[in-house]
Amino acid sequence: MIKPRKRFGQNFLVDQGLIGKIIRSFDTRPGEQVVEIGPGQGALTEHLVNTGCDLTLVEIDRDLADLLAERFPNVNLMNEDVLKADLPAVISEPPVRVIGNLPYNISTPLMFRLFKHLELFHDMHFMLQLEVVNRMTAEPSTKSYGRLSIMTQLYCQAEKLFEVPPEAFNPRPKVQSAIVRLEPRHRIAQVDTGVIEPMLIQAFSSRRKTIRNALKGLISESELESLGLSPTLRPENLSVEDYIACSNLISARS
Ligand code: SAM
Numbered sequence: 556m557i558k559p560r561k562r563f564g565q566n567f568l569v570d571q572g573l574i575g576k577i578i579r580s581f582d583t584r585p586g587e588q589v590v591e592i593g594p595g596q597g598a599l600t601e602h603l604v605n606t607g608c609d610l611t612l613v614e615i616d617r618d619l620a621d622l623l624a625e626r627f628p629n630v631n632l633m634n635e636d637v638l639k640a641d642l643p644a645v646i647s648e649p650p651v652r653v654i655g656n657l658p659y660n661i662s663t664p665l666m667f668r669l670f671k672h673l674e675l676f677h678d679m680h681f682m683l684q685l686e687v688v689n690r691m692t693a694e695p696s697t698k699s700y701g702r703l704s705i706m707t708q709l710y711c712q713a714e715k716l717f718e719v720p721p722e723a724f725n726p727r728p729k730v731q732s733a734i735v736r737l738e739p740r741h742r743i744a745q746v747d748t749g750v751i752e753p754m755l756i757q758a759f760s761s762r763r764k765t766i767r768n769a770l771k772g773l774i775s776e777s778e779l780e781s782l783g784l785s786p787t788l789r790p791e792n793l794s795v796e797d798y799i800a801c802s803n804l805i806s807a808r809s
Pocket of ligand 1: 563564565566567568569592593594595596597598599613614615616619635636637638655656657658661
């Protein structure tokens with residue numbers, strides 16, 4: 556048994572019932588290309604191997620990588636930081652399916668990184684902090700809705716599958732967790748990411764402003780009105796489609 560390392564966000568799954576539920580919801584088939592991020596001590600890996608899928612593991616911790624190599628000698632193993640890995644090189648046969656019980660401290664940067672390589676992925680199942688899953692899947696005009704919701708839903712179809720309590724892990728995290736399923740969507744092809752992404756940063760730098768002020772310098776009041784958007788709305792009232800429309804209006808102009 557390896558001592559969990561806090562700096563790598565190591566909370567190992569120990570609840571066999573939940574491990575089974577995660578594997579069933581992932582539902583992989585023999586021969587499918589699967590990448591597991593952060594396999595740890597192999598709680599999910601063992602079951603994935605038994606499905607007969609074609610598995611690649613990406614684990615940052617050298618000691619855990621040694622343990623995994625010994626336990627699963629026929630599985631591809633990369634002892635790497637997934638935030639630095641050359642993803643197109645690691646994934647030689649896209650699109651792959653991805654699964655990971657992720658360290659919570661890297662979840663948002665990792666999501667934004669994966670969104671830049673969507674062509675590599677068929678779908679992704681992640682265990683994340685419940686609050687993050689709620690933000691990713693939130694609807695407009697709710698408390699959780701913000702830049703992460705719009706970025707996620709711009710790039711992917713996002714579905715919260717189920718919640719996981721702290722008791723399912725050792726050591727127990729301080730927060731609730733949940734499984735989210737992300738499926739790349741091609742809506743992103745309709746929009747210039749170089750326009751919409753900075754626009755979202757500006758829009759959500761102050762949620763209390765009206766969009767007239769929050770989008771100042773980017774889009775005028777009359778342009779907002781031409782899209783059917785009242786300038787007195789708040790950034791969290793606009794749907795993903797509304798932001799796409801604003802972004803496309805800006806792109807068409809320049
Ligand atoms: N999958 C195992 C389980 O469910 O028991 C372990 C999950 S634990 C929450 C997260 C795992 O991700 C750890 O094994 C940790 O070492 C690994 N990890 C942390 N940061 C990583 C990174 N940047 N790249 C790859 N693996 C990472």
